[in-house]
Amino acid sequence: MKMNGKLKKFICVLAVIALTAVNLAVLNYALRDDYAYSRYQPFMDHSEDIDVVFIGSSRVVNSVNPMQLWHDYGITSYNFGNSAFGIENSYWSFRLSLRHHIPKIAVLDVFGASRPETDKLQLGLAHNGLDMYPLSLEKVRAVRAIYADPADQLELLFPFSVFHNRWSGLTLASFLPSGKPPVTDTNGFEFFYAREGSVPQPQIPENETLDRDNPPLGCRYIPEFIDLCRENGITPVLMFIPHEVEPERQREANTARLIAKEKDVVFWDLREDGFFNDLTDSADPNTHLNPIGAAKVTGALGERLSAGADGISAADHRGEAGYERWDALYDTYRQNLKTAICAEDSYERLLLRLADDGFGAYFLTFQGYEPGPEEQALIDVIPHNYGFESGNEAENPENCDLRVYVYDTETSEELKIFSFRRMTSEDTNLPLNENE
Amino acid sequence: MLFNSGQFLLFFPAVILLYYIIPAKHSVARRVFLLAASYYFYMCWNARYGLLILGATAVTYAAARLLSKTESPRKKKHIMIGGLCIVFAALAYFKYTNFLLENAERLLQSVAPGASVPRFDILLPVGISFFTFQAAGYLIDVYRGQTPAETDFVRYALFVSFFPQLVAGPIERSRNLLGQLDCTNRFDYDRLRTGFLMMLQGYFMKIVIADRASVFVDTVFGSPDNLAGSLYIAAVTVFTFQIYCDFCGYSLIAIGAARILGVDLMQNFNAPYHGISVRDYWRRWHISLSTWFRDYVYIPLGGSRGGKVKYYRNLMITFLLSGLWHGASWNYVVWGGLNGFYQVLEGLTDSFLHGKTGQKPDPARMGTGRKLFGTVRTFLAIDFAFIFFRARGLKDAMRILRQIFRAPQWAAVSAPGLYEYGLGRPDWILLILSLVLLMALDSVLNRGKDPADLVLNRPLPVRIILYALCITLILLFGIWGNAYDAHSFIYFQF
Numbered sequence: 001m002k003m004n005g006k007l008k009k010f011i012c013v014l015a016v017i018a019l020t021a022v023n024l025a026v027l028n029y030a031l032r033d034d035y036a037y038s039r040y041q042p043f044m045d046h047s048e049d050i051d052v053v054f055i056g057s058s059r060v061v062n063s064v065n066p067m068q069l070w071h072d073y074g075i076t077s078y079n080f081g082n083s084a085f086g087i088e089n090s091y092w093s094f095r096l097s098l099r100h101h102i103p104k105i106a107v108l109d110v111f112g113a114s115r116p117e118t119d120k121l122q123l124g125l126a127h128n129g130l131d132m133y134p135l136s137l138e139k140v141r142a143v144r145a146i147y148a149d150p151a152d153q154l155e156l157l158f159p160f161s162v163f164h165n166r167w168s169g170l171t172l173a174s175f176l177p178s179g180k181p182p183v184t185d186t187n188g189f190e191f192f193y194a195r196e197g198s199v200p201q202p203q204i205p206e207n208e209t210l211d212r213d214n215p216p217l218g219c220r221y222i223p224e225f226i227d228l229c230r231e232n233g234i235t236p237v238l239m240f241i242p243h244e245v246e247p248e249r250q251r252e253a254n255t256a257r258l259i260a261k262e263k264d265v266v267f268w269d270l271r272e273d274g275f276f277n278d279l280t281d282s283a284d285p286n287t288h289l290n291p292i293g294a295a296k297v298t299g300a301l302g303e304r305l306s307a308g309a310d311g312i313s314a315a316d317h318r319g320e321a322g323y324e325r326w327d328a329l330y331d332t333y334r335q336n337l338k339t340a341i342c343a344e345d346s347y348e349r350l351l352l353r354l355a356d357d358g359f360g361a362y363f364l365t366f367q368g369y370e371p372g373p374e375e376q377a378l379i380d381v382i383p384h385n386y387g388f389e390s391g392n393e394a395e396n397p398e399n400c401d402l403r404v405y406v407y408d409t410e411t412s413e414e415l416k417i418f419s420f421r422r423m424t425s426e427d428t429n430l431p432l433n434e435n436e
Numbered sequence: 437m438l439f440n441s442g443q444f445l446l447f448f449p450a451v452i453l454l455y456y457i458i459p460a461k462h463s464v465a466r467r468v469f470l471l472a473a474s475y476y477f478y479m480c481w482n483a484r485y486g487l488l489i490l491g492a493t494a495v496t497y498a499a500a501r502l503l504s505k506t507e508s509p510r511k512k513k514h515i516m517i518g519g520l521c522i523v524f525a526a527l528a529y530f531k532y533t534n535f536l537l538e539n540a541e542r543l544l545q546s547v548a549p550g551a552s553v554p555r556f557d558i559l560l561p562v563g564i565s566f567f568t569f570q571a572a573g574y575l576i577d578v579y580r581g582q583t584p585a586e587t588d589f590v591r592y593a594l595f596v597s598f599f600p601q602l603v604a605g606p607i608e609r610s611r612n613l614l615g616q617l618d619c620t621n622r623f624d625y626d627r628l629r630t631g632f633l634m635m636l637q638g639y640f641m642k643i644v645i646a647d648r649a650s651v652f653v654d655t656v657f658g659s660p661d662n663l664a665g666s667l668y669i670a671a672v673t674v675f676t677f678q679i680y681c682d683f684c685g686y687s688l689i690a691i692g693a694a695r696i697l698g699v700d701l702m703q704n705f706n707a708p709y710h711g712i713s714v715r716d717y718w719r720r721w722h723i724s725l726s727t728w729f730r731d732y733v734y735i736p737l738g739g740s741r742g743g744k745v746k747y748y749r750n751l752m753i754t755f756l757l758s759g760l761w762h763g764a765s766w767n768y769v770v771w772g773g774l775n776g777f778y779q780v781l782e783g784l785t786d787s788f789l790h791g792k793t794g795q796k797p798d799p800a801r802m803g804t805g806r807k808l809f810g811t812v813r814t815f816l817a818i819d820f821a822f823i824f825f826r827a828r829g830l831k832d833a834m835r836i837l838r839q840i841f842r843a844p845q846w847a848a849v850s851a852p853g854l855y856e857y858g859l860g861r862p863d864w865i866l867l868i869l870s871l872v873l874l875m876a877l878d879s880v881l882n883r884g885k886d887p888a889d890l891v892l893n894r895p896l897p898v899r900i901i902l903y904a905l906c907i908t909l910i911l912l913f914g915i916w917g918n919a920y921d922a923h924s925f926i927y928f929q930f
């Protein structure tokens with residue numbers, strides 16, 4: 001009888017703990033940072049057929065397009081890049097992902113190897129690469145390895161500890177799956193629709209490297225990454241995405257080249273391909289690529305992987321049984337691109353979107369409009385440019401300066417006609433007014 | 437270690453578990469364990485200050501032992517005064533040295549302009565005023581023969597440093613606490629649930645109300661600009677609730693934690709804002725300190741004996757000292773003085789209204805309207821005095837008062853302007869709703885009932901749901917975690 005009483009009390013305590021845990025789990029779901037889940041849900045749900053993963057910072061996010069790799073080369077891949085991720089963050093996020101799926105090839109961008117320590121900005125963004133993994137001992141190890149402050153560790157292990165401050169934004173929809181943003185249709189890749197030239201940087205010789213005797217935090221994790229891959233039967237590849245980068249970043253590439261030689265792994269320095277054009281390919285100075293640059297990088301990687309360059313080869317799965325979901329995924333991706341291009345209201349962004357092989361454009365100019373040099377450079381890289389001609393003023397009732405006819409190249413369907421007007425009549429180089 | 441830190445949420449369950457794992461028959465081991473846990477708790481702030489408690493403990497323990505072996509009243513008095521001088525000297529050094537030097541400099545400058553007196557770089561140890569007063573109270577009790585000198589040093593050291601009430605009280609009396617530190621108690625489920633409920637209410641008051649209120653209060657009082665007077669009125673009103681929730685919240689966590697460990701600490705707050713006079717308020721606010729001053733300062737001064745003038749003098753001295761205890765700054769002295777003055781004024785008014793005895797009618801027989809009038813009047817008086825308490829000094833308090841009287845600009849406290857001072861609309865709504873709930877709980881307490889019974893008298897499944905819901909809501913609405921700065925408890929600085 002006495003035991004029963006004790007047992008009952010014990011069960012009561014357990015019930016309170018369990019109910020509280022359920023409440024917190026529900027709230028955690030409602031308050032979570034949806035971005036991470038949106039980006040990685042496809043990986044968590046369907047990672048079994050992914051051959052290649054690309055790891056690194058936001059440079060990877062904006063540079064490697066798995067949908068293009070599928071469509072053009074039949075390569076199944078996932079973009080595991082994350083904004084502001086140092087190599088240490090990338091390493092641990094990748095290591096956690098191995099509990100779900102072990103790919104054949106892992107490609108690490110070594111940008112960030114010179115980073116001496118993990119900073120607070122990265123703490124906020126670290127949620128993007130960690131929150132989707134359930135709490136585990138491995139996750140505890142990951143968080144403890146990256147962040148020394150117990151408060152930071154608590155935040156990453158129990159995101160509710162920080163996101164509970166969003167309580168005022170809770171609605172009924174927050175608790176429902178339908179209230180969550182749709183998952184990414186690009187397997188982690190994100191377009192960066194901007195164009196801004198870089199500040200020219202002095203070029204340093206190849207023998208200038210980071211301090212090898214006392215390597216910075218990011219650099220220390222490169223060999224760790226190689227070892228982790230080998231322990232799991234994955235082929236590791238190091239890469240450096242081209243851009244006009246500062247000398248310290250160039251040292252990162254030089255160091256990676258040395259490490260690759262020492263550890264007998266492949267290093268793809270895509271700067272050597274010579275395709276980078278700062279005038280058209282750069283989204284912002286010295287760091288990210290826009291869709292034009294991304295298409296070039298993805299193409300270069302696709303060529304290497306499909307040709308088995310340096311012994312690194314990824315299979316072409318197009319048409320193979322069991323890979324139908326990739327075609328469906330690509331169709332969704334294309335449909336979403338079409339929807340997005342039709343909703344575009346910026347002329348510059350429209351030109352960036354037209355760099356996609358799936359779209360074509362025909363330009364009609366009025367009132368003596370002529371493109372400026374940067375605009376002309378963007379027009380020149382449009383793969384399907386059907387012409388740039390002066391229009392008949394009588395056929396310009398809306399009094400615009402430029403009309404762009406956009407087509408779907410696969411179906412030849414005319415998607416939309418855009419009309420733009422100069423902001424000032426004197427300067428044709430100025431951005432044009434929004435589509436009316 | 438803060439009660440509202442993750443560290444404490446790991447520390448406390450571990451202490452409970454280990455304490456009750458040690459068999460009750462090994463009470464010495466339990467005491468040693470609790471003592472070690474208490475020193476660890478304190479030394480998390482600064483390990484060196486553990487020596488300070490140890491010193492205060494050793495001095496008062498030895499003095500009390502000497503007192504118990506001495507027959508001569510004169511010698512006894514010397515021993516007591518000597519012991520008190522040593523422990524108060526430490527308090528004076530850490531808390532009042534720079535205050536004295538600052539005032540000496542001002543005096544000197546009135547004679548020799550430009551003269552300066554150097555200051556010391558002294559870090560005030562957390563809770564020094566609390567454990568010093570507790571140890572001093574014990575020594576006086578032994579001197580008075582109200583409590584026997586403790587022979588067990590470990591038990592006495594635990595009395596001085598018992599972690600739940602070490603840094604911000606309640607300031608316990610040896611008569612109440614020492615006897616409970618036998619550590620022979622067995623685990624008691626009822627103590628667990630009632631203690632846990634008190635802790636929950638404490639956390640609700642601290643992290644949902646006090647820390648939310650502090651965002652607005654700190655923004656307004658911390659502004660270098662002269663803001664609208666009405667904003668200061670709003671801020672000091674919110675502060676009146678903030679300090680109550682902060683300090684009472686701490687006390688409830690302390691009392692609840694001690695209760696789980698088998699120790700009943702004294703009640704420290706009893707619905708103070710339901711007080712119908714300032715005197716009544718002080719019977720309800722920080723009861724352990726008020727009664728300490730009553731027992732060891734006010735009554736030895738003569739209390740209410742010897743006529744009205746002496747009574748008022750003693751009252752003023754007690755409250756001025758209480759002000760000085762709170763902080764080494766003149767604004768605290770003015771705050772204490774104002775609270776004393778209010779009571780003098782009440783005494784004079786009562787004498788005028790109720791004849792020579794000055795005795796008010798029994799509150800139980802007072803009408804609701806009269807009670808409400810008394811409560812509102814008392815709240816306004818206390819609220820006004822808190823301007824001096826919260827300001828950054830006497831000058832700052834005077835500046836704020838000038839703004840209140842010269843430029844109230846009432847439009848400043850209306851939405852959406854009010855939302856520019858740290859708290860948005862949802863936070864204001866939450867704060868007000870929480871205060872309404874708190875005042876409802878306080879009115880239950882004011883009627884002599886225990887608010888915990890509102891939960892404890894429910895059927896078991898409802899209780900389980902209520903416990904889980906309370907924890908969840910506190911975690912959801914509380915100011916904690918990396919998104920906010922963890923707020924220390926206001927009274928730690930005293």
